[in-house]
Amino acid sequence: MIAHLWDRLAEAKSRLAPVQSKYRVLFENPADPDAPAAVLVPDPNWMAAALAGGVLPPIDTYQRDRTVADGQPKEHPYAEPIGPMTEEEAVEYLVMKDIDPQVWRDYEGNRCIMKIVPVELIPTDRSFRNAWKINQEMEMAA
Amino acid sequence: MVSFIRRPSMSTLNVSNISDGTDTVATGYVVNGSAKAWGNLNGSGTPAFRDSFNYSSVVDNGTGDFTHNFTSNMANANYSLTATGTSSYAFWSVADNTGNTLAGSIKIRAYTSNVALADSQLIFSTIHGDLA
Numbered sequence: 001m002i003a004h005l006w007d008r009l010a011e012a013k014s015r016l017a018p019v020q021s022k023y024r025v026l027f028e029n030p031a032d033p034d035a036p037a038a039v040l041v042p043d044p045n046w047m048a049a050a051l052a053g054g055v056l057p058p059i060d061t062y063q064r065d066r067t068v069a070d071g072q073p074k075e076h077p078y079a080e081p082i083g084p085m086t087e088e089e090a091v092e093y094l095v096m097k098d099i100d101p102q103v104w105r106d107y108e109g110n111r112c113i114m115k116i117v118p119v120e121l122i123p124t125d126r127s128f129r130n131a132w133k134i135n136q137e138m139e140m141a142a
Numbered sequence: 143m144v145s146f147i148r149r150p151s152m153s154t155l156n157v158s159n160i161s162d163g164t165d166t167v168a169t170g171y172v173v174n175g176s177a178k179a180w181g182n183l184n185g186s187g188t189p190a191f192r193d194s195f196n197y198s199s200v201v202d203n204g205t206g207d208f209t210h211n212f213t214s215n216m217a218n219a220n221y222s223l224t225a226t227g228t229s230s231y232a233f234w235s236v237a238d239n240t241g242n243t244l245a246g247s248i249k250i251r252a253y254t255s256n257v258a259l260a261d262s263q264l265i266f267s268t269i270h271g272d273l274a
Contacts, residue, residue, distance in 0.1 A: 003154065006178065006214040006273055009196055020190065039202040043191050046198045046213055056213070065274075070218035070245050074274035077214055098199045098211040098247070124187045126261055129205045 005057060005077040009045075012055045018044030019051060023091045024122050026134055027103050027114040037132040039122060042094055050093065053084030062097050091116055112136055178221070179212055179269040185227075185252065186261045196269075206252040206259035212245075214273055219243040221271025225250045227264040245274065 003011075025040035049055040057079035065074045085093065095104050095114070103114055112134055123132075159166050181194035189202045201209040219242060225234045235251040248269070252262040 001154065004214070004273070006196060009213060013195060018193070036204045038204075039189070041190050041200050041202065043194055043197045043199055043213075045191075045194060065215070074215060074217075077274055094199050098201065119188060122188055126186065126205065129261070132204075 002078050002080060005055075005079075008055045008081065009049065012049045012052065013045050016045070016048040016052055019047040019087075020044050021047050021087060021091065022119055023087065023116055024119050025091065025095055025099065025114065025116050026122075027099055028111075028134055029100070030102060030107050030109065030113060036130045037134050040094065040098060042091065046094075047087070047090060050085045050090035051087065054081045056082060056093075058082050059093050059096050174272075175270075177268045177270055178214075178216065178273055179210075179267070181210060181265075181267045183208065183210075183265040183267070184263055185265045186263045189261075203249075204259070206261055207249070208251075208265065209247050209249045210267060211247045212269075215246045216269070217245065217272040217274045219245055221269055223248055223250075224266075224268045224270075226266050227252060227262045230254070 021042040021044070023042070026037050027040065028037050029035050046056075057076045061076040061079040065076050068074055095116075099114070107113055115134055157169055159168055160172060161167075177195075179194075179196035181197050181200075182192040183194075183200060184190055184192055185202075185206070185208060189200065189208065191197065191200060196213050198211045198213040201211070203209060221243065223243070227234070234253070235249075248267070250265060250267060252260055252265060254260045
């Protein structure tokens with residue numbers, strides 16, 4: 001019998017050291033073009049569980065659960081856990097789990113609305129935080 | 143000689159009551175009363191969790207506006223959230239853009255006493271309710 005995801009998370013937190021990811025995900029909401037760019041920050045305990053494996057459910061269970069009404073049984077808590085991921089795979093998993101599909105799957109415009117970047121590229125000065133947009137200039141190789 | 147102790151694998155203990163020898167409570171009090179998620183977020187500089195449980199990520203939506211995503215989702219949107227932080231912040235909004243909570247995430251906003259969104263070094267959150 002597979003333990004509930006919440007129980008697996010509790011057990012994992014008791015034995016795994018948290019891992020601060022070196023990546024952030026910048027994205028813009030195509031449905032709200034006036035909103036500033038958002039920044040997704042992976043949780044350190046979640047990242048530790050993703051790297052260790054045997055804790056998190058397959059990403060497609062979350063995607064199927066999006067269509068299940070509140071109060072109805074969900075698939076992801078009791079799904080068979082997946083194995084270890086690399087940090088890059090874990091960030092891709094988070095994109096599909098925590099960012100709306102209209103950003104990473106359905107957008108058909110020609111503007112770049114999502115970038116996975118090293119944390120060093122995120123400004124620490126938040127004076128103009130609500131004016132942040134994703135830089136559209138592409139660096140061309142010589 | 144070096145010996146290793148194998149960590150026991152996780153198992154389920156099915157009991158109706160828990161007792162310390164003096165007091166006894168039904169297991170349901172413990173299960174239902176436990177926080178299902180909690181977090182201590184640094185909402186300034188480069189925002190990141192200091193520590194947390196059952197959050198997969200936090201999304202920095204703009205000044206003083208953070209979405210906390212659950213790893214193990216709640217059963218529905220009828221859960222309870224307690225959010226607080228630095229004492230100079232007077233009001234905390236706990237809803238999405240439509241004013242509703244969601245089973246998979248919660249939005250927390252920090253306001254100053256002038257009702258302006260502002261970043262805070264300390265953002266605490268605790269969720270109670272039923273898991274999916």
